[in-house]
Amino acid sequence: MWHKLRRMSALSLAMNLLAIVAVGCTGGSHDVKGPPSKAASAVPSAAGEARPGAVEKQIVIDNFTFDPPALTVPVGTKVTWVNHDDVPHTATSTAKPKSFQSGTLDTDGQFAHVFTAPGTYEYFCAVHPKMTGKIIVK
Numbered sequence: 001m002w003h004k005l006r007r008m009s010a011l012s013l014a015m016n017l018l019a020i021v022a023v024g025c026t027g028g029s030h031d032v033k034g035p036p037s038k039a040a041s042a043v044p045s046a047a048g049e050a051r052p053g054a055v056e057k058q059i060v061i062d063n064f065t066f067d068p069p070a071l072t073v074p075v076g077t078k079v080t081w082v083n084h085d086d087v088p089h090t091a092t093s094t095a096k097p098k099s100f101q102s103g104t105l106d107t108d109g110q111f112a113h114v115f116t117a118p119g120t121y122e123y124f125c126a127v128h129p130k131m132t133g134k135i136i137v138k
């Protein structure tokens with residue numbers, strides 16, 4: 001358990017660094033709608049009720065890959081996809097009807113969805129259908 005937590009912290013840290021690097025590289029980007037991680041932590045989000053177990057997870061899209069490709073989360077988790085690629089991607093639910101649909105995410109674009117029911121939620125990129133991932137909600 002502790003190992004897992006520590007690995008996740010390291011991962012978030014790596015992601016934050018990645019975000020900083022990405023922003024630095026694309027200095028001319030006009031699509032940034034606000035500092036993503038700061039906004040998330042500064043504002044107690046509507047979905048982020050203070051009950052134990054409410055967590056947020058991030059999936060980074062980079063090099064035509066959802067990372068991590070499979071993510072297991074507790075019910076109530078807010079999952080945010082962030083596109084760090086320089087081409088547009090989507091996170092589109094494969095279910096019918098769709099559980100979620102990000103729309104097109106440009107570079108540094110992000111989309112969040114709160115998973116309120118247990119299940120396996122498979123998704124793909126509508127622009128590049130070979131890009132797939134899944135969220136397992138328990």
Ligand SMILES: [Cu+2]
Pocket residue numbers: 064088089090125126127128131
């Ligand atoms: Cu894509």
